[in-house]
Amino acid sequence: MHKRGSFDTSMELGLLFPRLFIIGIVFIAVTMIIDTSLKMNTDVSEIESYTLKNRIFYSQSCILWKEHNRPIPGIIDIEKFNEQNLDTCLKNTLFGIKFTLNYENKTKEIELNKRIYQQQIFCFDKDQVYCENKDYYILVNEKGSIKDGILRIEMVRLKRDTL
Amino acid sequence: MNKKGVEEAQLLLITYLVLNVVILLSLLYIVQKQLDGPDASKTFISKDHALILDTLYNSNGDIELAYSSKNKYEFIYKKNTAMVKTEKLTDTPASYKYSENGIYNPIDISLKNYDDKSEKSCKILFKKTKTDAVAIEKTSVCNGEQAE
Numbered sequence: 076m077h078k079r080g081s082f083d084t085s086m087e088l089g090l091l092f093p094r095l096f097i098i099g100i101v102f103i104a105v106t107m108i109i110d111t112s113l114k115m116n117t118d119v120s121e122i123e124s125y126t127l128k129n130r131i132f133y134s135q136s137c138i139l140w141k142e143h144n145r146p147i148p149g150i151i152d153i154e155k156f157n158e159q160n161l162d163t164c165l166k167n168t169l170f171g172i173k174f175t176l177n178y179e180n181k182t183k184e185i186e187l188n189k190r191i192y193q194q195q196i197f198c199f200d201k202d203q204v205y206c207e208n209k210d211y212y213i214l215v216n217e218k219g220s221i222k223d224g225i226l227r228i229e230m231v232r233l234k235r236d237t238l
Numbered sequence: 239m240n241k242k243g244v245e246e247a248q249l250l251l252i253t254y255l256v257l258n259v260v261i262l263l264s265l266l267y268i269v270q271k272q273l274d275g276p277d278a279s280k281t282f283i284s285k286d287h288a289l290i291l292d293t294l295y296n297s298n299g300d301i302e303l304a305y306s307s308k309n310k311y312e313f314i315y316k317k318n319t320a321m322v323k324t325e326k327l328t329d330t331p332a333s334y335k336y337s338e339n340g341i342y343n344p345i346d347i348s349l350k351n352y353d354d355k356s357e358k359s360c361k362i363l364f365k366k367t368k369t370d371a372v373a374i375e376k377t378s379v380c381n382g383e384q385a386e
Contacts, residue, residue: 130296163340
C-alpha cells in the first residue's frame with residue numbers, strides 16, 4: 076500500500092515511455108498547427124483593383140484622350156472606349172470587369188472576362204469572391220466636344236486564384 | 239522511501255524538466271524559422287512583384303525600382319505570372335498573376351538575386367522606359383553594400 080505523498084519510482088519509470096510517446100504526438104500536432112497558422116494568406120485584390128483602375132485612368136495606352144500626344148487624365152476619348160482597346164490595356168487580367176459609361180443620355184457598356192464577371196452573383200460570399208462597384212465622374216471627348224459623364228466600374232475576382 | 243528512491247525520483251523530475259525545456263526551445267525555433275525564413279516571405283514577395291509589374295505597366299514615363307530582399311530567391315516571370323522560389327532545388331514556387339499591357343512585349347525572364355558562390359542576396363531592378371518593354375535585372379548592390 077502506498078504511503079500518502081510517496082513516490083513510486085518503478086511506476087514512474089514504467090510511465091516514462093507512454094508519456095514520451097504522448098509528448099511526441101503533442102509536439103508534432105503543435106508544430107503542424109503553428110506551421111499552418113503562420114502561412115497567412117495576404118489578400119491583395121483591393122490593391123490590385125486600385126492599380127488596374129489607375130491604368131485605365133492614367134495610362135496613355137488605354138482610353139484617355141490625348142492632346143498633342145499628351146494623355147489628359149480624367150478625359151475619356153469615346154472612340155477609344157471599346158472592348159478591343161480595354162482588352163489590350165488590361166491583357167490577361169484575372170478580374171471580370173464591366174464598364175458602364177453614361178453621358179448625354181447615352182449608355183455604353185463593355186464587359187471584359189465575362190465568365191468571371193458572371194460570378195458576381197456570389198458577391199455575398201466575401202471569402203470567395205472580391206467585388207467592387209464604383210462610379211467615377213469623368214469628362215468625355217466626343218468629336219472634339221467635352222461632355223460630362225459617369226463611368227461605373229464593376230470588378231469581380233475569384234479569391235481562390237489569389238491563394 | 240529510502241535514499242536511493244529519493245535520488246531516482248529527483249533524477250526523473252530533472253529529466254522531465256530538461257525535456258520540457260527542450261520542447262519549448264524547439265517550438266520557439268520552429269516559430270522563428272517560419273517567421274524569418276525564405277519560405278515564409280516567398281508568397282508575399284510573389285504578390286509584391288506582381289503588383290510592381292502591374293504598376294510599371296500603368297506608367298506613362300520612365301520608372302526604375304530597386305527591390306531588396308534579405309533572403310536568396312530565384313524569380314521567374316513568364317506568361318503573366320510572377321514566381322518566387324527559394325534556393326532549395328525541390329522548392330515549389332509561390333506564384334501570382336499580373337495583368338500585362340498589350341502594347342508592350344510580354345516579359346519572359348528568369349533570374350536569381352544571388353550568385354551561386356556568394357552568400358549575399360542582391361537587389362532586383364525593375365525598369366520601364368517610354369518606348370521599351372519592362373526589363374528586370376539583378377543589380378550589383380548586394381545586402382546594402384555597393385559592389386566594386
